[in-house]
Amino acid sequence: xxxxxxxxxxxxxxxxxxxxxxxxxxxxxxxxxxxxxxxxxxxxxxxxxxxxxxxxxxxxxxxxxxxxxxxxxxxxxxxxxxxxxxxxxxxxxxxxxxxxxxxxxxxxxxxxxxxxxxxxxxxxxxxxxxxxxxxxxxxxxxxxxxxxxxxxxxxxxxxxxxxxxxxxxxxxxxxxxxxxxxxxxxxxxxxxxxxxxxxxxxxxxxxxxxxxxxxxxxxxxxxxxxxxxxxxxxxxxxxxxxxxxxxxxxxxxxxxxxxxxxxxxxxxxxxxxxxxxxxxxxxxxxxxxxxxxxxxxxxxxxxxxxxxxxxxxxxxxxxxxxxx
Amino acid sequence: xxxxxxxxxxxxxxxxxxxxxxxxxxxxxxxxxxxxxxxxxxxxxxxxxxxxxxxxxxxxxxxxxxxxxxxxxxxxxxxxxxxxxxxxxxxxxxxxxxxxxxxxxxxxxxxxxxxxxxxxxxxxxxxxxxxxxxxxxxxxxxxxxxxxxxxxxxxxxxxxxxxxxxxxxxxxxxxxxxxxxxxxxxxxxxxxxxxxxxxxxxxxxxxxxxxxxxxxxxxxxxxxxxxxxxxxxxxxxxxxxxxxxxxxxxxxxxxxxxxxxxxxxxxxxxxxxxxxxxxxxxxxxxxxxxxxxxxxxxxxxxxxxxxx
Ligand SMILES: Nc1ncnc2c1ncn2[C@@H]1O[C@H](COP(=O)(O)OP(=O)(O)O)[C@@H](O)[C@H]1O
Ligand code: SF4
Ligand SMILES: [Mg+2]
Numbered sequence: 164x165x166x167x168x169x170x171x172x173x174x175x176x177x178x179x180x181x182x183x184x185x186x187x188x189x190x191x192x193x194x195x196x197x198x199x200x201x202x203x204x205x206x207x208x209x210x211x212x213x214x215x216x217x218x219x220x221x222x223x224x225x226x227x228x229x230x231x232x233x234x235x236x237x238x239x240x241x242x243x244x245x246x247x248x249x250x251x252x253x254x255x256x257x258x259x260x261x262x263x264x265x266x267x268x269x270x271x272x273x274x275x276x277x278x279x280x281x282x283x284x285x286x287x288x289x290x291x292x293x294x295x296x297x298x299x300x301x302x303x304x305x306x307x308x309x310x311x312x313x314x315x316x317x318x319x320x321x322x323x324x325x326x327x328x329x330x331x332x333x334x335x336x337x338x339x340x341x342x343x344x345x346x347x348x349x350x351x352x353x354x355x356x357x358x359x360x361x362x363x364x365x366x367x368x369x370x371x372x373x374x375x376x377x378x379x380x381x382x383x384x385x386x387x388x389x390x391x392x393x394x395x396x397x398x399x400x401x402x403x404x405x406x407x408x409x410x411x412x413x414x415x416x417x418x419x420x421x422x423x424x425x426x427x428x429x430x431x432x433x434x435x436x437x438x439x440x441x442x443x444x445x446x447x448x449x450x451x452x453x454x455x456x457x458x459x460x461x462x463x464x465x466x467x468x469x470x471x472x473x474x475x476x477x478x479x480x481x482x483x484x485x486x487x
Numbered sequence: 488x489x490x491x492x493x494x495x496x497x498x499x500x501x502x503x504x505x506x507x508x509x510x511x512x513x514x515x516x517x518x519x520x521x522x523x524x525x526x527x528x529x530x531x532x533x534x535x536x537x538x539x540x541x542x543x544x545x546x547x548x549x550x551x552x553x554x555x556x557x558x559x560x561x562x563x564x565x566x567x568x569x570x571x572x573x574x575x576x577x578x579x580x581x582x583x584x585x586x587x588x589x590x591x592x593x594x595x596x597x598x599x600x601x602x603x604x605x606x607x608x609x610x611x612x613x614x615x616x617x618x619x620x621x622x623x624x625x626x627x628x629x630x631x632x633x634x635x636x637x638x639x640x641x642x643x644x645x646x647x648x649x650x651x652x653x654x655x656x657x658x659x660x661x662x663x664x665x666x667x668x669x670x671x672x673x674x675x676x677x678x679x680x681x682x683x684x685x686x687x688x689x690x691x692x693x694x695x696x697x698x699x700x701x702x703x704x705x706x707x708x709x710x711x712x713x714x715x716x717x718x719x720x721x722x723x724x725x726x727x728x729x730x731x732x733x734x735x736x737x738x739x740x741x742x743x744x745x746x747x748x749x750x751x752x753x754x755x756x757x758x759x760x761x762x763x764x765x766x767x768x769x770x771x772x773x774x775x776x777x778x779x780x781x782x783x784x785x786x787x788x789x790x791x792x793x794x795x
Binding site: 217219247248249250251252255256258262263264265266267268270277278281282311313327 | 688689690692693694695696697698699700708711712715785786787788
């Protein structure tokens with residue numbers, strides 16, 4: 164069953180030089196109970212996609228076009244009061260920097276209780292009880308209910324943020340670089356916790372990250388973004404074994420492989436295009452080793468190159484297979 | 488909490504002692520004494536005068552005598568107004584300055600915060616620009632210019648309010664306004680920038696994503712956080728306003744204590760210099776203590792009791 168269907172989403176930001184096409188014509192869908200990884204270099208538009216789905220884009224940004232159906236309701240055209248009811252109840256976030264995502268002057272318990280009471284017609288006692296259960300579920304003792312955010316370590320705050328995201332049993336959770344800023348060990352613990360909860364509770368999660376090994380280790384499917392567009396979308400296994408798009412290949416080659424220390428790490432030469440005046444053709448053209456004449460003129464669409472494996476490239480078969 | 492307050496009071500007394508000592512030393516380092524300017528007075532009279540005020544004794548003796556006086560809250564006689572003591576000057580002037588000050592403070596806080604909030608909410612709109620122009624004018628126009636304009640317009644031209652002197656409540660309106668404008672502008676700017684900072688913070692975005700809206704969002708998640716820095720500056724601002732303004736009290740002919748801060752120095756009126764300095768410091772320290780206590784309630788990151 165499809166839980167989220169994003170169609171032709173475009174979001175631009177106004178700048179001094181014109182509008183930056185931060186997200187252009189992005190489409191993907193997600194099944195219930197699935198963990199979808201959204202990956203790409205910093206600045207490629209991952210957060211913008213997430214915030215567009217939540218309709219949290221504010222000036223200078225604007226959602227130019229597109230649809231985002233969550234369980235059949237288009238979030239992008241929903242009325243404001245409808246949207247406010249949907250937020251957190253149906254779609255919640257584990258924010259990018261949990262360090263500052265909690266209000267410093269209220270206890271963590273209060274902040275979780277608040278999100279429950281806004282959306283559900285339950286007594287305060289019930290909300291408190293559920294909050295305590297949630298805290299235990301993410302590995303925080305319930306007697307820390309009355310502690311303030313600054314009394315927790317970064318990893319613990321991240322756990323609080325996860326408990327808060329779970330508080331209304333949402334249909335979809337977006338985790339945007341949740342572990343950035345934590346040490347490697349804590350990152351691994353938090354990701355393991357998110358994965359565990361996803362399996363146990365059957366959650367649908369979009370996991371946004373720039374860390375390819377991390378994403379491929381926990382996600383069912385992976386969408387790779389480059390300069391505001393999705394360039395490849397497939398099951399994790401297909402991405403790893405049959406990676407097709409030249410950019411995805413570059414990304415894999417640029418990632419060190421812990422199980423294969425001899426692997427040569429090659430970064431992609433060149434830099435990302437200017438999003439205010441993006442290339443008319445393929446946005447990866449300047450950096451692509453396999454580019455052709457047609458790539459300069461026309462922009463490739465996301466095509467199904469194998470069952471349930473999509474790539475946006477004019478090469479025969481949508482790219483070339485990653486050479487292991 | 489009690490322990491913390493007691494500790495703060497002890498530190499405050501120590502600070503006042505140091506301030507008194509420093510002021511005493513600095514004051515005596517300035518060449519001349521209270522009678523240097525009395526040219527027409529015979530040498531013998533001056534000598535008697537100096538002896539009368541104990542100025543002929545060694546400094547160290549003067550210092551100990553003075554400190555002993557302070558212990559019993561006796562700040563000595565005023566040399567310039569030979570019949571009155573410093574205590575009397577402060578006791579008669581302070582209530583006047585304080586009445587003006589409290590009114591000015593209320594105006595500054597209420598309108599300053601309102602202006603700041605409006606400016607922040609209408610960020611980059613014309614209301615924001617108007618508010619900030621008012622704020623910048625308020626900070627940059629000197630109070631004597633402002634007072635003169637106020638008098639000219641509201642007292643002389645429109646004849647709504649009395650020109651000057653001290654008497655009924657109507658007499659307090661213009662000087663209170665004049666006194667309020669500077670701090671008002673300062674509070675407005677601080678409120679605005681503080682709210683803008685909170686608005687762009689991650690936790691406000693979390694609150695919006697959580698579906699928090701309306702007054703709950705504004706008061707609980709934005710204003711309470713944003714006002715913490717504003718409360719911090721209220722300590723020094725209040726102390727400054729309540730102890731009067733030399734310029735404004737002169738222009739409006741108000742018998743407050745503002746003038747003693749300036750006059751006592753040009754007159755070398757040693758006891759008044761010391762008395763007003765210690766008085767001002769005490770008020771300042773008191774207000775900072777009050778603000779720190781309030782702060783503890785506003786911001787859980789500050790735990791007063793634990794900061795022993
Ligand atoms: N508030 C903003 N104003 C202007 N440009 C923005 C703003 N937020 C993001 N952008 C631009 O949009 C692009 C995508 O940003 P973002 O979605 O944050 O990328 P990511 O999350 O992948 O790092 C970037 O080029 C960034 O410069
Ligand atoms: S479309 Fe052309 S330029 Fe773009 S990735 Fe494919 S081969 Fe390279
Ligand atoms: Mg991001």
